[in-house]
Amino acid sequence: MTISAEILADRLGDVQAEIAALREMESQIRGELLEELGGPGTVEGELFRVTISEQIRKVVNWQGIAKKLGASAQMIRGNTRETEGLRFNVSARKTETRKVAA
Numbered sequence: 001m002t003i004s005a006e007i008l009a010d011r012l013g014d015v016q017a018e019i020a021a022l023r024e025m026e027s028q029i030r031g032e033l034l035e036e037l038g039g040p041g042t043v044e045g046e047l048f049r050v051t052i053s054e055q056i057r058k059v060v061n062w063q064g065i066a067k068k069l070g071a072s073a074q075m076i077r078g079n080t081r082e083t084e085g086l087r088f089n090v091s092a093r094k095t096e097t098r099k100v101a102a
Contacts, residue, residue: 033050033052034086037052040053040054044093045093047092048091048092049090049091049093050089051088053086054085055085055086056082057082057083057084058081058082060079061081062079
């Protein structure tokens with residue numbers, strides 16, 4: 001039995017709404033966790049470990065460089081921007097270190 005495009009459209013919309021709600025929840029939890037830790041660091045729960053680390057992201061505007069012929073190192077630096085951010089790594093803990101709920 002095939003599912004109609006209309007039903008699939010509604011399913012997709014429902015899933016996207018759930019994802020949006022989960023992303024909002026994730027953002028709130030990230031903020032609370034960062035506040036609790038007071039900055040970058042690692043915390044281990046019963047099932048997961050979260051490591052928060054600072055990172056700097058550099059993005060080169062290659063289109064801007066391409067418009068100017070003969071790109072020098074100075075031109076590349078002039079068309080490069082840095083953004084700071086936080087990176088959250090979440091990983092499952094090893095089975096033997098998990099506390100099993102009885």
